[in-house]
Amino acid sequence: MSGDSLFQLVRARLEASDLTEDAQRFALAAVAGEPVLNQVLASPVEPIAARADGTDTMLRDVWLRSITVKGFRGIGPTSTLAVEPGPGLTLVVGRNGSGKSSFAEGIEVALTGCSERLKSKTAEWQKQWRNVHDGADAEVTVSFQVDSESRSLIVRRSWNGRSIDDAVSAVYWDDHEKCDLPERGWSAALEQYRPFLSYDDLGKVSDKPSVGFDLLVGVLGLEAITRAQDLLTSACSDLGKTVAEPREALPALITMLRTTDDDRARRVMHALASDPLDIAEVRSVLAETPAPGGSGSRRAMLSRLASLPLPDTEKVAATCAMLRAAATAVEAVRGTDTDEAARLADLLEAAFTHHAAHGDGPCPVCRQGILDAVWQERTADEVGRLRQRAADAIAARSRLARAIREARDLIHPVPAALSGTAPDGVDLSKATSAWRDWDALTRESDALVLADGLEHLEPVLTESAGDIRDRAVKLLQNIEDVWRPIAGRLQVWMDLHKRAQAAQSHYRDVSSALTWTKTQAEQLRDERLAPFSEQSARIWAELRQESNVDLGPIAFAGSGRTRRKLAVPVRIDGTDGGVPMLSNGELHALGLSLFLPRSTAPDSPFRFVVIDDPVQAMDPSKVEGLARVLYDAATDRQVIVLTHDDRLADALRRLMLPTTILEVTRREGSQVEIVPNQDPVRRYLDDARQIARTTLLPDDLAAITVAGCCRDAVEVACQRTARRRLHTEGVSVAEVDERLVHARTTMNRVAVALFGEGRRTAQVMPTLNRLADGRWAADVLHEIREGTHQPRGDLDHIIRDSERLCDLILATSSS
Amino acid sequence: MVASDGYAQQDPRPALEHADRMLREAGPDTAGLWPRTTARLMRLALERATDLYWIRTRPEMIACPTTIRLLMLEGALGRAGARRAFLVWSRLSDATHPHPYELAPTVGELRRWHNDVTELVKLLDPPTSVK
Numbered sequence: 001m002s003g004d005s006l007f008q009l010v011r012a013r014l015e016a017s018d019l020t021e022d023a024q025r026f027a028l029a030a031v032a033g034e035p036v037l038n039q040v041l042a043s044p045v046e047p048i049a050a051r052a053d054g055t056d057t058m059l060r061d062v063w064l065r066s067i068t069v070k071g072f073r074g075i076g077p078t079s080t081l082a083v084e085p086g087p088g089l090t091l092v093v094g095r096n097g098s099g100k101s102s103f104a105e106g107i108e109v110a111l112t113g114c115s116e117r118l119k120s121k122t123a124e125w126q127k128q129w130r131n132v133h134d135g136a137d138a139e140v141t142v143s144f145q146v147d148s149e150s151r152s153l154i155v156r157r158s159w160n161g162r163s164i165d166d167a168v169s170a171v172y173w174d175d176h177e178k179c180d181l182p183e184r185g186w187s188a189a190l191e192q193y194r195p196f197l198s199y200d201d202l203g204k205v206s207d208k209p210s211v212g213f214d215l216l217v218g219v220l221g222l223e224a225i226t227r228a229q230d231l232l233t234s235a236c237s238d239l240g241k242t243v244a245e246p247r248e249a250l251p252a253l254i255t256m257l258r259t260t261d262d263d264r265a266r267r268v269m270h271a272l273a274s275d276p277l278d279i280a281e282v283r284s285v286l287a288e289t290p291a292p293g294g295s296g297s298r299r300a301m302l303s304r305l306a307s308l309p310l311p312d313t314e315k316v317a318a319t320c321a322m323l324r325a326a327a328t329a330v331e332a333v334r335g336t337d338t339d340e341a342a343r344l345a346d347l348l349e350a351a352f353t354h355h356a357a358h359g360d361g362p363c364p365v366c367r368q369g370i371l372d373a374v375w376q377e378r379t380a381d382e383v384g385r386l387r388q389r390a391a392d393a394i395a396a397r398s399r400l401a402r403a404i405r406e407a408r409d410l411i412h413p414v415p416a417a418l419s420g421t422a423p424d425g426v427d428l429s430k431a432t433s434a435w436r437d438w439d440a441l442t443r444e445s446d447a448l449v450l451a452d453g454l455e456h457l458e459p460v461l462t463e464s465a466g467d468i469r470d471r472a473v474k475l476l477q478n479i480e481d482v483w484r485p486i487a488g489r490l491q492v493w494m495d496l497h498k499r500a501q502a503a504q505s506h507y508r509d510v511s512s513a514l515t516w517t518k519t520q521a522e523q524l525r526d527e528r529l530a531p532f533s534e535q536s537a538r539i540w541a542e543l544r545q546e547s548n549v550d551l552g553p554i555a556f557a558g559s560g561r562t563r564r565k566l567a568v569p570v571r572i573d574g575t576d577g578g579v580p581m582l583s584n585g586e587l588h589a590l591g592l593s594l595f596l597p598r599s600t601a602p603d604s605p606f607r608f609v610v611i612d613d614p615v616q617a618m619d620p621s622k623v624e625g626l627a628r629v630l631y632d633a634a635t636d637r638q639v640i641v642l643t644h645d646d647r648l649a650d651a652l653r654r655l656m657l658p659t660t661i662l663e664v665t666r667r668e669g670s671q672v673e674i675v676p677n678q679d680p681v682r683r684y685l686d687d688a689r690q691i692a693r694t695t696l697l698p699d700d701l702a703a704i705t706v707a708g709c710c711r712d713a714v715e716v717a718c719q720r721t722a723r724r725r726l727h728t729e730g731v732s733v734a735e736v737d738e739r740l741v742h743a744r745t746t747m748n749r750v751a752v753a754l755f756g757e758g759r760r761t762a763q764v765m766p767t768l769n770r771l772a773d774g775r776w777a778a779d780v781l782h783e784i785r786e787g788t789h790q791p792r793g794d795l796d797h798i799i800r801d802s803e804r805l806c807d808l809i810l811a812t813s814s815s
Numbered sequence: 816m817v818a819s820d821g822y823a824q825q826d827p828r829p830a831l832e833h834a835d836r837m838l839r840e841a842g843p844d845t846a847g848l849w850p851r852t853t854a855r856l857m858r859l860a861l862e863r864a865t866d867l868y869w870i871r872t873r874p875e876m877i878a879c880p881t882t883i884r885l886l887m888l889e890g891a892l893g894r895a896g897a898r899r900a901f902l903v904w905s906r907l908s909d910a911t912h913p914h915p916y917e918l919a920p921t922v923g924e925l926r927r928w929h930n931d932v933t934e935l936v937k938l939l940d941p942p943t944s945v946k
Binding site for chain 1: 829830833836837838839849850851852855856859911919920921922923926
C-alpha cells in the first residue's frame, strides 16, 4: 500500500472519529510527515495534503529478463541467465561452485550495491569477489521488463577498483535514456520487499523473531503511521514540557520570593498559592512601577519619606527678597489715604465737568476762587498726582499681600509621614520639630518677620528633613536592587506561563491525536498482518509435512511502542516451544514462510523473487511441499529458484508442475554455461542424439556413450515411475529412497518401476513383452544394459526404441 | 562406426584424450552434455585398461564382474592402488548414472578423476609391457 492511500484511509477514519477538529488535523498532518505537522502546529489553518513521495512515478510490475555476469565471483567470461519475463517458476540448478549463486549475488549487488551474503563475510573474503580467471573487467548487467514500457530497463554495475564498493552503476532504458532508480522509489522498495532471498536471509529468523517484524513492517505499508506515532509522541512530549514548565518552575520561584520581605513578593506568593493561579494579580504587581505599595508597608512609608515636600531653597530666598521689597514699598506709601486722594480727585474732576459746562466763574464750593483756564491747568496736574499716589499705594499693598501668600505657599504643612513610626530606625524628631516651626510661620502676618523666619528655618528644615529623605531614597534603592532581578525572573516565568497557556489546547489535541493514532496503527497493523499471517501459516502447512512442529497465527507481541516483536507461536508435539527449538531445516522453512509473503506482497513493485538455495537444509519430505509453495507463488509472480541439487526439480517433475529448469555448469577457466534442462529423460535422450551426430568422438566411443545415455534415460524414467507408484501406495518418501538406492542394476531399477520391488527381475522381460506387445522393448533393454558395452544395432534405432521404452514405463504409473 | 578389432579397439587412451578435450573446450555440440559424457569416457578408459591388463595376464578374469576385476588389481597396483581404481570407477559410475538428487559432477571433480584415471592407465599399461 502506498503512503498516499494510507493517508486517504486515515483521513476517512479521522472524519468518522470523535476527535476535535484540531486533533484530527494533527493526526492527519503527522501521517503526511514532519514538515506538514510542524506547519500545522504553527498555524492550524493550513490545508493538509499528503506529500508527493514519488509513488506516482514508481516503476511498477517489474519482471526480470536477464542477468549477465562477467568476471564476478564464480563467473569468468560473460555469461547470461535469461528468463521469461512473466509469471512462472524457473529453477536454476547447478552444483556448488557452478556459478549459479553468482547470478543471484550479481543481481542483488547490481540493484543495491552490496549483497547480504557478502556483507556478512570477513574483509579478506570480501576481496575475493573478482573472478580468479577473468576478473579484470567485472560487470553485472540486469535487464528488466517494466509494465507498460516497450523498452527494457537496464541496470549495469561495473567495477574499477579493488574493493567491491569501487563501482559505478548506470541505469538506462535500452535506448540509452537515463533513469534514476532512487527517484523512482526503488531503494526503499528493495529494502522493504527484498526480492532476493538468500540462504543467509532465510536463516535470519532463527534467534530474533523481532528482526522479522522490522522486515515485515515495511511490507504492511504502515511506515507513515508508525512515523506519525513517533512524530506525535515527540510533539506531545515537547508540548507537555511547555505546559508543565511553569508549574515545575514554581517551587524555585516561591523559594526565591521568600528570600525577600518585599510586599510585592508577598502579593505574588499569595497570587501563586491560590487555585487557580491569580495571574492578573502577578501581572499588576509587575506593572507597578516603584510607586506605592500597600499604605502600611515599609516600602510605602519609605517612599513617603523619600518624597518629603522640602522647600526649594532658591525659591525661599527669592520669596524672602520679594517680601522685603514689598514691605519697603508699602513703607514708602505709609500714611497715604488712598480713598481720600481718590475722592479728592473725583471732586476736582467734577469741578472740571462744571467748568466745561458753565465756563469761567467763581468756585461753586468755596465761592472765593475762580474756575478759569489757569485753574484748570493747575488742577489737572493735581488730579494726576492724586490718582498716581492712590495707585502706588494700592499696588504696594497688593504686592505685599501676594508676597505673603506666596511665602505661605512655600510652607508645606507637617507631612503625615513624619507623624508615623519611622522604619529602619530613622529619627524623625528633629525634622518633625523643625517642620512644626516652619509650619508655624504660616500664621505670621508681618512680612519682615516672615521673611526672617523663612530664611532662618529653611536650612534647618532642609538639613533635618533632607537627611531623612536621602536615607529613605537610599533604603528604597536597596529594596529595588533586590527586587529588580526577582521581577526579571518573575517576568520570565510569566512568559513561560503565557506559552504554556497557549500550548495547552495544542497539547490536549496532540495527545488525543496520538492516542487515536496508536490505536489505529495497532488495528491497521493487525488487519494488514492477517493476510500475511495466513499466507505464512499456509506455507508452513505445506512445508511441515511430517514435522511435529505447529505454527500458530503470527501476531505482534507486546503492546504500544514495544509492539515491535513478532510472536511466532511454535508448538512442538502440542507443547509450547520456542523458535530456538526448531531444527535447521525447520528454521529455514519458517524463514521461507515468513519472508516469501513479504517478497511477493501485492504492493511490491517487483514481480520477481530470486531465492537462493532454499532446499539446503531441508529433508526430502519437505521438498515436495516446497515445490508446491514455490509453484503456487509462481501463479502470478516470476519465481527464480537457484538450487544445488536435483531434489526440487525432481519433486516438481514428479508433481507434474510445469517448470522451466536451467542447468548451470562451469568449465575450466570459469566458463559458465546455462542449458535448459527440461526433463532428465528427454535430456539423456537428447544427449544420445547429439553424441550420435557429433564428429567429436570416434564411432566406437560414440556407440558406447549413446548406449549409456539411453540406459540413463530409462533408469530416470524408472525412478520417476517408482516414486509415483509407491507414493500412491502410501509408501513414505524415505522408504522410496531406500528402495531406489538398493536397486543397483538396470534390471533392478526397471523392477522397482514396474512392481515397486527391485528383486523381482525375473518378471521384467515377460512383463515388458506383454506391455509392448512384442519383443522390441526387451530387445532394446538388453542392448543398452550395463555390461553390453558396445551396442551392435543402429544408433538411431536404439535411441528411438529407448524413448518408446521410457514412455512405456512412465505410462504404467500414470494410469 | 569405425570397423576395428582386437587391441586397437581396446586402447583406453583415445577415450581419455577425448574426455580431456571436452573438459577444456566449449562447443555448441557439447553444451550441457559434456560432464556426463566425459565421465562416461573416463570410466570406459579405466575399464578398457583393466581388461587389457587381465587379457595380458589372466584372460579368465574377463568373465568376472567389473567390480571384481578392479578389486583384483592389487597385483599390479598394490592394495591402495586397487582401492583407488575401484573408488574412481564408482564415482564415475555415479556421475553417469541418474542417482536420486545428484547433479552432474563439477569440472574440478572431473579433472581430478581424469588425473587419477590417466595415472592408473599408465600403471596398468607400462611402456615396457606394450607389445
